[in-house]
Amino acid sequence: MTNPIGDPGHGHSPAAWTSVIIMLIAISIGTVALFLGEIWLVWASAGLLVLGPILGFILSKAGYGVNGPKYQPKAH
Structure with a gap:
């Protein structure tokens, strides 16, 4: 059965991966720094954590999101 709204893409895009990787690095640095x-x-890692979603949004608008023209989906 297909979804009437359409497949949201599940975030498998360069924009999503870049955002998540930046946030994971920020959390890791912040954890070690707190220890x-x-x-x-x-606090610097908290700033980097906020930068992750902002950069993901910018990359998505630049065409690297799931439905963007620069995104090339891979076959599963």
Whole structure:
């Protein structure tokens, strides 16, 4: 049975992957910085965490999202 709204794409795009990887790096840096007591680095990683979705949105609007012209889906 097909979805009447359409397939949302599940986020398998360069924009989504870039966003998630940046956020994972930010969380990792923030966790280590908190453990070491480097509060300035915790706040810097929080800023990087906020940058992840913003960059994902910008890349999506630039055509690298699921339905963008620069996205090339891979066959499963």
